[in-house]
Amino acid sequence: xxxxxxxxxxxxxxxxxxxxxxxxxxxxxxxxxxxxxxxxxxxxxxxxxxxxxxxxxxxxxxxxxxxxxxxxxxxxxxxxxxxxxxxxxxxxxxxxxxxxxxxxxxxxxxxxxxxxxxxxxxxxxxxxxxxxxxxxxxxxxxxxxxxxxxxxxxxxxxxxxxxxxxxxxxxxxxxxxxxxxxxxxxxxxxxxxxxxxxxxxxxxxxxxxxxxxxxxxxxxxxxxxxxxxxxxxxxxxxxxxxxxxxxxxxxxxxxxxxxxxxxxxxxxxxxxxxxxxxxxxxxxxxxxxxxxxxxxxxxxxxx
Ligand code: XMP
Numbered sequence: 001x002x003x004x005x006x007x008x009x010x011x012x013x014x015x016x017x018x019x020x021x022x023x024x025x026x027x028x029x030x031x032x033x034x035x036x037x038x039x040x041x042x043x044x045x046x047x048x049x050x051x052x053x054x055x056x057x058x059x060x061x062x063x064x065x066x067x068x069x070x071x072x073x074x075x076x077x078x079x080x081x082x083x084x085x086x087x088x089x090x091x092x093x094x095x096x097x098x099x100x101x102x103x104x105x106x107x108x109x110x111x112x113x114x115x116x117x118x119x120x121x122x123x124x125x126x127x128x129x130x131x132x133x134x135x136x137x138x139x140x141x142x143x144x145x146x147x148x149x150x151x152x153x154x155x156x157x158x159x160x161x162x163x164x165x166x167x168x169x170x171x172x173x174x175x176x177x178x179x180x181x182x183x184x185x186x187x188x189x190x191x192x193x194x195x196x197x198x199x200x201x202x203x204x205x206x207x208x209x210x211x212x213x214x215x216x217x218x219x220x221x222x223x224x225x226x227x228x229x230x231x232x233x234x235x236x237x238x239x240x241x242x243x244x245x246x247x248x249x250x251x252x253x254x255x256x257x258x259x260x261x262x263x264x265x266x267x268x269x270x271x272x273x274x275x276x277x278x279x280x281x282x283x284x285x286x287x288x289x290x291x292x293x294x295x296x297x298x299x300x301x302x303x
Pocket of ligand 1: 116117120130131132134176177178179180223257258295298299300301302303
């Protein structure tokens with residue numbers, strides 16, 4: 001006999017494949033008892049909120065956009081260490097979920113945690129490589145009961161689940177995007193000004209790589225993005241000295257994110273990315289570098 005299950009749940013989607021698949025699964029299971037939110041932390045990609053609303057709207061899931069930008073900016077003020085940033089973000093996420101859950105009367109929190117998240121966050125046996133925002137970043141006490149339907153799956157398996165659920169190729173084949181977002185791609189303190197620069201650089205990298213792949217000039221990498229480095233270097237702008245930041249471009253091939261090799265992108269594509277970034281962000285960026293390290297020894301994200 002099936003037991004009667006009741007209660008409401010909340011899920012926060014980040015636009016990445018894990019939280020999207022978890023949201024769809026949870027919605028299939030409990031329908032309108034699921035409250036789906038998108039927390040705009042100020043460290044998300046440009047236009048992400050509308051994109052998620054549209055994507056999930058097509059499958060009949062309504063998404064509430066929560067503007068938490070100022071809260072995240074002030075929580076991260078003055079924090080430069082990657083682990084401290086991750087923990088501050090994890091804590092603020094859970095507080096934001098609790099606040100939203102109170103409004104809708106939810107007692108469960110559904111999360112898109114997958115196997116590499118908890119493996120890399122350390123489980124007492126393994127070393128803590130980095131605290132994934134939905135694992136090691138959580139504060140000790142939280143009131144919501146956590147449900148993680150994808151906990152034992154790897155990324156390729158999550159995509160297969162998405163495909164089986166019929167969520168559309170665009171949604172299930174989308175590149176991964178980490179919950180802490182651009183905050184862990186701004187090396188050092190993640191100020192709102194730097195977030196704005198990185199949002200712009202990220203969309204240039206995505207546009208150029210996706211356009212090249214659609215023309216058959218290269219294969220679409222498993223993951224591709226920009227990082228903003230904190231040191232400034234000397235350049236020339238017109239006939240004047242410039243002193244700007246460096247953008248790192250990262251593109252990798254992987255199956256499950258546990259290991260990765262850098263993508264051999266065509267030089268013509270790298271040149272287009274570099275030209276656009278230094279032209280469109282000329283007041284802030286005067287140097288672009290391409291990351292040619294594999295995982296290990298590097299990780300995919302820089303923090
Ligand atoms: P790393 O940098 O550990 O990344 O090689 C492996 C994959 O995990 C993603 N990543 C995260 N995803 N929360 C997430 O949801 C996180 O805190 C987090 N940190 C890294 C990363 O983008 C890559 O796909």
